[in-house]
Amino acid sequence: MIKTERILHLKSFRGRKVRVVREHYLREEVPCYSAVCQAGCVNDGKVLSGELTHYVVPDASVVADYLEVLELRELQGIVFTQTAFQAVQHNKGRSRQYNRLRGLLKDPRHNCVLFANEFQEYSYCPREKGESQDKWQTKCVYSAAVWYHDHLAGLKPIVMITEDQAAVTQYSSLNAGVYVISIQDYLQNFWPDLQAAHELYSSISQALQEKGSEGTEREYAEHLPAEVLEAGIKSGRYVQGILNVNKHRAQCEAFIRIEGSTNKNTDLNSDVLVCGVKNRNRAVHGDGVVVELFPKSEWRGKTTALTEGQGEEKTGEEAQSQPMPTGRVVGILQRNWRDYVVTFPPREETQSQSRNSQRILVVPWDQCIPKIRISTQQADALQDHRVVVRIDSWESTSLYPNGHSVRVLGRAGELETEIQTILIENCIHVPPFSEAQLREMPVISPEKPWRVDPGQVVVRRDLRDTHLVFSIDPRGCEDVDDTLSVHTLPGGEVLELGVHIADVTHFVAEGSLTDLEARARATTYYLADRRYDMLPAVLSANLCSLLGGVDRYAMSVLWELDARTLAVKKVWYGRTLIRSSYQLHYELAQALLKGENAEVPELTQLGTEEKDAKLAQLTQALEMLTHVARHLRAKRDREGALELEGVEVRAQLDEEKNITALVPRQPLEIHETVAECMIYANHWVARKIQESFPQQALLRHHPPPRQEFFCQLVDSAKARGFFCSTRSNKALADSLEQAVDPQDPLVNKLLRVMATQAMSNALYFSTGACSQDQYYHYGLALDRYTHFTSPIRRYADMVVHRLLTAAINLENAAGHSKPSASNKELEEMAQHINNKNRAAQQAQRLSTELFQCLYFKDKDPQVDQCCVADAVIYAIRANGMLVFIPQYGLKGAVYLRNREGQVVTVGQDGSCEWQSGSVQRYPERISTTCSRGTSTFSLFDHITVRISVQASRYHSVSLHMEVISNKPHQNAEQQPPQLQGRSQLVQEVVRLAEEQAHDKAARGPKFSKEEREFCQSKSPNLYSLLEEVRELALIDCSKTNSM
């Protein structure tokens, strides 16, 4: 090791320049992290692949300015030098780049490494007197590039990229095998076909060029320095929180959601209102901000009237417009900028905008986000396209934030563009599984099928010959992740119930690329017409699918129950080997239970006698299962389980999910039987892991709802003469059971929807992060609950499988038995999964709405009978009402007053027309008055509405509903059943989109066929819906509007 001195020029606290001399140690052994190392480096962790054609060494300014290009997955073999890394780290305005760079280096999916060049004896070069920092950094990076070339004995060409033309001239011919070129040359020569990189490069370089030409006039107040903000928060002068823009009034209304414990301001228990963009002071929706409150005399109220395009509002939050804490943003603690989808303004506008520069104001799809100024020469070519952009900065001298474009999604309005928009807007990244990920998967083919490993037979409990195992799923289900068994043990005193779940974590090692990808996705995403799997198909549809007649690995829970009382005598958890005998679907299982004549496919080949014997055995097992499940259900009921279950979930599905009507109206008992067994398994696994790891187990709780959210439910029930008690889950369930209008089944259904919307979300958490009284699951009435039964499509279940394995090892004292994640890490994981689940639901809801709009897009509302439908009023607002259209499962706003001040009036025959007048609102009805008289609309009234599509250049298309009669729609009786209407809706839209895609195949980027098959399947999401019903987990409802 060599000691040397290093001179640093630092700035003192008071701004004086200080020269510091530091001891600097140089070593010979600094790992190169290359697979083709010739010198025997100790290369732990990530290693540069030996198969690449070259390695890339970017200099400091390339890393700082063009990191996004280097982030592209296609660019591999990147060596980040310590010099470049520190240059980004120490640049104050670049903390976001620094975080991204660290994330990139940590991400094993990206082939790049960090080289400590300044500690390497032969690559280090001291800074010479008078040498500028930039020049010195470039020299260091070049020296590192040369070192790599020599160290790898010339086996790999090294390409240094720099934007410094002088460096290109100076270094490019010094060493053979070390190339020094500009980033543009690099992309053109090495990645001529990587369009994304070229576009990104030109958009960033343009943004950099324009950066110098900022105006100087101040548009906003300066943000206060961090110390002042911190002191202000401590003293209670300021409050901190997350900025939430009201998307219906994005220009004028935003709220700060207060983060409780951090604020000393005790009399503040509501959100803080921020009016207007000046007071918002450059904060963007989602940013962590600090606000200063105005004196009480300046407080204002929020708006309660309906506005165009407004759909759902959280029940109970429709407080009257009383003044609330109001303030202005004085500083920003954390920018939470993400990728935004934008649309270019029409040509006329861009021409007037860009007279002096290439700058264009683009409009984000998300109405909460301000317009973004980007520099581009493609404004013309990108007319009518949707483009992804990122915000770079927002100076106080700039009315709008500055940003740059990242990539083009395609033409607005086309199905694929709109679906991609939904994914990006919800931060859902589902690229096809990479080759490296797929290489981790077992290789199977018809010639070389997968076989049980003899080593596994030894360590697993073999149930293949001892247990009759079967699955019950929706018809046509491909990924079977749970199976059941039940039988009486010899002696007849004890029943043994078994739940056997696919052993996914056997195939997916913790920390492997597949594991990291699954963790990043956190769930399988179900959209209206497709799904994006969490795991590669070889696992989800094959090795981890517990299909009939094949050997499979499982994680099992086996209960020994007293045959008479069904009390639990013993529980066994462990890894097993199973072979499912029957792959039943619900209808078949139900038919067998009823003793109906049903054909079991597995038995068709057998002779009558054998067939009858087997059939009797299977039927007996199903009967026993039903008996046990009824008992379990009754036990939970006594303990206060919410009786909403299937019914409640079904109503929720009607509102939030697509193809809801596929769920049978009268669920078969077998659904509940299977669901009850899964709940039981989840509950017992939760107990096991919580007892083994009281501080670090992943559970799922469902907090009791806040009473004020029940206002709408209670008032609406009252309007119909029902009393609704919300005192406890049991009381609520009983009330809902009673609240049935024999004339109109929709009344009960809508009340259940309201109850569901008042619920909190069920959420994952780490046991160390909550006190034990917060573990409770309100909906299921269980003291502990988790997710264990669907590891193929939920990452939480994979975490739980690993925890259960650790708990079993702990018991057997076998090997290492500690869970690998600490409480803090597990809590972070829980938050991540919760966020992804919310995004998944949001994306599903948006895709459903997209399909609904596409369905109506080409229909003429004045002529087409499809556009006229029966609607029922379920909420009253200041200038209109919210309605539900059963035929299409649609919800929306119907206005009774328009912008011209006209109101809807009803004639003798019920038909409606607009006249000038006034609106009067009551709790359970709303009236309009004009010269013609008074017209009233009440809760639960059936009316007739006309549905039309409201086009939007920039945002998602939406549906507009207009009341045309206060009477029920005449054809209401003859409507086709919901099932047909909804699934046909999706099918028809898909067919039209495919036809269009065919017509203009040449236009814009389209998914290749492989990509489609690789990562998505077009099956309807019936499977997921039924799974939800089975779990009875209360579905998290969207809270985007809960202001």
Ligand SMILES: [Zn+2]
């Ligand atoms: Zn080496």
